[in-house]
Amino acid sequence: MTYVSAAIYAFAWIKDDAMRIAASKEDAPRVIDRVHDRIAECWRLMDEQITPGRYILGDELSVLDLYVTVISRFGPWRIRFYKSAPKMSKIVRQVDADPRLKEFWAQRFPFHEGWELQ
Numbered sequence: 704m705t706y707v708s709a710a711i712y713a714f715a716w717i718k719d720d721a722m723r724i725a726a727s728k729e730d731a732p733r734v735i736d737r738v739h740d741r742i743a744e745c746w747r748l749m750d751e752q753i754t755p756g757r758y759i760l761g762d763e764l765s766v767l768d769l770y771v772t773v774i775s776r777f778g779p780w781r782i783r784f785y786k787s788a789p790k791m792s793k794i795v796r797q798v799d800a801d802p803r804l805k806e807f808w809a810q811r812f813p814f815h816e817g818w819e820l821q
Contacts, residue, residue: 704767710745712774714738739779743787746775750788758794764801772798776812781819 717724717738721731756762759771772795775784785792798804799814808814 704770706745706749707767707770707774710749711742712777714742715777718778739783743779743783746784746788746791750790753790755790755794757797759791764798768794768798769804771795773812776818780821785819 718735721734721738722728725731725734753759758764758768760767771791775781775788775791775795781795784795799808812818
């Protein structure tokens with residue numbers, strides 16, 4: 704949980720307004736691209752270090768599975784997450800499809816055509 708918050712979610716403040724660190728408006732898209740590169744690398748590093756069961760920490764759904772599933776939607780979008788973190792990709796797809804979470808996903812993070820690219 705700490706790693707996801709500190710190494711990945713912490714970049715949200717830059718994505719919300721790249722001018723917080725960009726030298727110019729022209730530089731802002733490049734800053735966002737670099738942030739996405741770093742986030743993808745962090746997912747890769749995390750994925751490389753886990754030996755999941757059915758879920759990240761074993762065979763029971765945990766808050767970490769929910770957290771990773773949500774944060775993996777924030778960018779650089781789920782498609783890149785799938786490539787960067789193949790072990791966790793299987794898990795987040797499973798969490799996405801969990802019938803216990805159907806109402807939550809519909810209200811907070813609806814699945815629509817192309818959502819994995821946004």
